[in-house]
Amino acid sequence: MAHPLTALNHRLGGIGYGGDYNPEQWPREVWREDVRLMREAGVNLVTVGVFSWSRIEPRPGVYDWELLDEVLDLLHAHGIAVDLATPTAAPPPWFAKLHPDALPVTASGTRLAHGSRQVFCPSGPAYAEAADALVTALATRYADHPAVALWHVHNEWGNHNALCYCDTSAAAFRVWLQERYATLDTLNSAWGTDFWSQRYGEWDEIDPPRDTTAFRNPGQELDYRRFSSDALLARHRAETALLKRLAPGIPVTTNVMGTLEKKTDAFAFAAECDLVSVDHYLTAADPEGHIDLALNADLARGMAGGAPWLLMEHSASAVNWQPVNVAKRPGELRRNSLTHLARGADGILFFQWRQSTAGAEKWHSAMLPHGGTDTRIWREVRALGAELAALAEVVGTRVRGEVALLFDWPTWWALELEARPSARLRYLDAVRDWYAALWSLNLTCDVLPPGADLTPYRAVVAPNLYLLSDQDAAGLDGYVRQGGHLAVGCFSGVVDTEDRVRPGGHPGALREVLGLRVDEYLPLRPGETARLDDGTLAHDWAERVEPRGCCAVLRFADAPGGGPAAGGPAVTRHPYGRGSARYVATRPSARTLRDLTRALAEEAGVRPVAAEGVEAVRRTGPQGSYLFLVNHTDDDVTVPVRGTGLLDAEVTASGALVPAGGVVVVREHE
Structure with a gap:
């Protein structure tokens, strides 16, 4: 089956292409122009209804379907399929007036007001009742509409309201805790409540970790983040169940946000979807934003279990929500889109189709800009549509990495709570450092949670595993024993799933597999560095490492330049079973981390997809393989490859010429 x-792509006749369509913002005469221009641009899929609750249900229990009926009929008549959204991410004004207790409350006790989106408490029963009624009405009406090809549940779960501290959330938190711990003795032990006289004698004594005089209990904080993510997940499951019951046969998705959203565990949401879809936006201030784009694409593929996935949103040019919203350069729209395609996306959608003239997102770019069709963006959008149509043969092919990079939302939450050894040790910094090393070497990786099956991978990279369960630690141990090659970043294996420090010395659950003991963690001051014996400078972090079977690959230089761990091991390697495990006890330079990653890959027998110099990713399927080459430099680069160039690219005896800033796709020959 x-x-x-892939089934949706077959219905569309190729790669999905389009974006969010918000006809409620425009008069009817514009709709006709929209569908004509969509066809001109090659659009075959649009998302409709994301923020239309106040239009569909203008008064409680009173539904007005006229606009949506007409729009869906119009799109279907022009051969454009619809990803129909449940518009539950933006309750209308009447909901806030009828149910003021359903509005979210901050940790300081401020109840937020209507006037934006996601202004609701995830645990609120009034919201659940209103949302379920709306979803039921929507699904009942459009279950058999021929335009509807996909259900889009909510929008960006938890982007603005993941953490609510109201009394309703407090009561729901207590229920969640009773299900998790069963007894107060177990909870008190997990949270270490004998510290600071926090021991609980009754369940109703427990509140959310609201603002208080000093540091909050870290176990309580961590569990509240788990609870909050689960509360939103319960709402996602409820809407999904209604859609499955009332409109069976139509696949369901929701747009998760990858590394852009810390508060919800996107792996958990992805597991509840028929197909995985993601949003991704570049950070304008990041000159290497294309590496973060690749990381999030690989994370999307990891959430999809290696299957094709859908890019639900990205921007045609500038966004509206950063301090400085930089426009994309000519060709960057194409390069970004085809990079997502290269890394497993079988659909490329934007926010949004037509650029708004009012509201908070009127300065967010769109496929059809304020200036209309006589604009650079429109010309690039139309050209991209033609290219995607020409690449239809790649649909269903897959990217297969030989390296896994471990990514974990609970670890992210726990590492960045209060009262850690250093606030400068940040989770995404570690992930991006290690991913950049892999990316620069053209080593394709799958981004997976720690509990994933690692047997298909020759090498595994864990940038940070500060929080690690016994089960996942045993999985890593077994992986290395059986011949795998593991690299672990600093400050890992330290605490269990309740943020309790593991006894017996650091790095806790990883001592045996890494063959070492950490005597002391030695965070560096701002601006302080530690020189390594390869001549490079490390920063932010150091550890006093005692080998217990491992050998030093790199050392901190002798005093004074080597910092607080001068002369001691900075990078270690431990032969273990049939494999090996490396540990990096600092935050090294990009050059050092790249060299370490290359050595790991060579030992594991992992070969780059193509020669260094351009980003290279391969998609393979029963009919053959396709090599995507993306040039982020200002110079033309020739890559040795055999095959047939697609999209007017030429492949000669010397290889494929990839123009500066360009993308080349090659159907490879044996």
Whole structure:
């Protein structure tokens, strides 16, 4: 049976292409122009209804379907499929007036007001009742509409309201805790409540970790983040169940946000979807934003279990929500889109189709800008549509990495709570450092949670595993014993799943597999560095490492330049079972980390996809393989490759010429 996204692609006749369509913002005469221009641009899929609750249900229990009926009929008549959204991410004004207790409350006790989106408490029963009624009405009406090809549940779960501290949330938190711990003795032990006289004698004594005089209990904080993510996940499951019951046969998705959203565990949401879809936006201030784009694409593929996935949103040019919203350069829209395609996306959608003239997102770019069709963005959008149509043969092919990079939302939460050894040790910094090393070497990786099956991978990279369960630690141990090659970043294996320090010395659950003991963690001051014996400078962090079977690959230089761990091991390697485990006890330079990653890959027998110099990713399927080459430099680069160039690219005896800032796709020959 075909994957749901592949089946959708077959219905669309190729790669999905389009974006969010918000006809409620425009008069009817514009709709006709929209569908004509969509066809001109090659659009075959649009998301409709994301923020239309106040239009569909203008008064409680009173539904007005006229606009949506007409729009869906119009799109279907022009051969454009619809990803129909449940508009539950933006309750209308009447909901806030009727149910003021359903509005979210901050940790300081401020109840937030209506006037934006996601202004609701995830645990609120009034919200659940209103949302379920709306979803039921929507699904009942459009279950058999021929335009509807996909259900889009909510929008960016928890982007603005993941953490609510109201009394309703407090009561729901207590229920969640009773299900998790069963007894107060177990909870008190997990949270270490004998510290600071926090021991609980009754369940109703427990509140959310609201603002208080000093540091909050870290176990309580961590569990509140788990609870909050689960509360939103319960709402996602409720809407999904209604859609499955009332409109069976139509696949369901929701747009998760990858590394852009810390508060919800996107792996958990992805597991509840028929197909995985993601949003991704570049950080304008990051000159290497294309590496973060690749990381999030690989994370999307990891959430999809290696299957094709859908890019639900990205921007045609500038966004509206950063301090300085920089426009994309000519060709960057194409390069970004085809990079997502290269890394497993079988659909490329934007926010949004037509640029708004009012509201908070009127300065967010769109496929059809304020200036209309006589604009650079429109010309690039139309050209991209033609290219995607020409690449239809890649649909259903897959990217297969030989390296896994471990990514974990609970670890992210725990590492960055209060009262850690250093606030400068940040989770995404570690992930991006290690990913950049892999990316620069053209080593394709799958981004997976720690509990994933690692047997298909020759090498595994864990940038940080500060929080690690016994089960996942045993999985890593077994992986290395059986011949795998593991690299672990600093300050890992330290605490269990309740943020309790593991006894017996650091790095806790990883001592045996890494073959070492950490005597002391030695965070560096701002601006302080530690020189390594390869001549490079490390920063932010150092550890006093005692080998217990491992050998030093790199050392901190002798005093004074080597910092607080001068002369001691900075990078270690431990032969273990049939494999090996490396540990990096600092935050090294990009050059050092790249060299370490290359050595790991060579030992594991992992070869780069192509020669260094351009980003290279391969998609393979029963009919063959396709090599995507993306040039982020200002110079033309020739890559040795055999095959047939697509999109007017030429492949000669010397290889494929990839123009500066360009993308080349090659159907490879044996």
